[in-house]
Amino acid sequence: MKLITAIVKPAKVDDIKVALQAAGVAGMTVSETRGFGRQKGHTEIYRGAEYTVDFIPKVRIEVLADDVDAQSIVDIIVTAANTGSIGDGKLWVTPVEQVIRIRTGERGGDAL
């Protein structure tokens, strides 16, 4: 099994969710987060003062997937999250040792 983690622009979350649902993905977790990559921060003017904002708001999406589904889910997210402009985010895939559905105790692929 794989854990797919994507850091994306907040405005793209809905598109990603709709695309994943359409593909039959059973679950996902989102959390608001902040950070910077090659985009770095940007400057903002507020009440007449200019500030550098280092950490830019992003949304972190996490999806658990069977090994065979992982690549198609990755493609769906990358396609849906892409705007072509700087700051679109990153996605990475990590191996998962064990998954358990807490209510029933099911393990592995059955727990997804």
Add this chain to the structure above:
Amino acid sequence: MQAINSGDTAWVLASAALVLFMTPGLAIFYGGMVRAKSALNLMMMSFAAMGITTIIWVLYGYSLAFGKSQGGFIGSFDHLGLSSTLDQVTGPEGHQIPVLAFAMFQLTFAIITVALLSGAIADRAKYGSWVLFVAVWISLVYIPVAHWAFAAQNGEGGWIIDKLKALDFAGGTVVEINSGAAALALALVLGKRDGFKRDPMRPHNMPLVLLGAGMLWFGWFGFNAGSALSAGSLAATAMINTQIATAAAAMTWVAYEKKRDGKATTLGVASGAVAGAVAITPACGYLNPLGALILGLIAGVVSAWAVTRKYKFGYDDSLDVVGVHGVGGILGMLAIGLMATVTANEAGANGLFNGGGTAQLTRQVIAIVVVALFSFAATWLIATAIQKTIGFRVYRDDELTGLDTTFHAESAYDITGNSNRY
């Protein structure tokens, strides 16, 4: 009991309640404007002002501010513990109200004036030191200035109102310039917040700021129209002038900000409303409605410019008490010298633009300069004395952690129940 005018009395009693309502409004206005980690502390500073000031007022504050004048500089000890006030009346024949209605009304002015100062030292003052500061500042700064400008005693009262005859309807000197100058002194003595000019330090909850601004706008009708001390046409003039200037300044602040920064912010509309209400405070009983409109339009732009001076000069007046209250108060006092008209108030004067020459303008300038200098110097001495003895500024670690957990063992947003506890 001497005869009282029940209509006038009802209005002053209601106005006292309106003005008291402004201080929790200020707490909410300020509380939303700071970072979440110290929001409760700032709100607590306003509530402490309500408590401490009231105790002082009953013990000796009212007596020293409004007792029989000693040469125009301070009142007397005739009313310690509010003695010799029950069953007494004050005001002109036919418009008399109970002394205690007047004492209560004036108490609410003292409370909000000292509460305003908390905005200049947000996020970095020791709570206990603030409580001490409130007591000392009310005693040594507010009470004398209130006596000078508010204690009319048939020509024998406070020197600003009875000798100089500068006009200040509802507290341009006593409340606004006084708090603005004192705020500058406090900001200088306590120093900048860690991260000033480096971190954005944006308001953490703008809906709270707007709610607080609305409470202030509402309560200001008691502040200004109540200062007529009667329920008549002068109160009506003061009320509509307050509405006009407040609304106009809210719009011009935002327009100026949109041009300067590219966005019209809710913080701008809230700040502009307060700046307009501040500017009209001394002038509301002396201008006609068009004069109030002009003053409001100007005040929004000038205050919006003034609040950015702290970045240029490097003083951390965190919530812009100097730029809004100090500058707005000065504008309002000057507006009287320029635009006052006796058609609005027979007891007032004609300003420069209404054929009155520079006589009234000169009086206004003297009142502005003396109150600003006295307030700045006295506040600087008081704050420095506290800083050098028990300490006024918090330790850096406490400042970075946030003052809510440090001083109050609470946090404003304990949503999960997992916030730090002691």
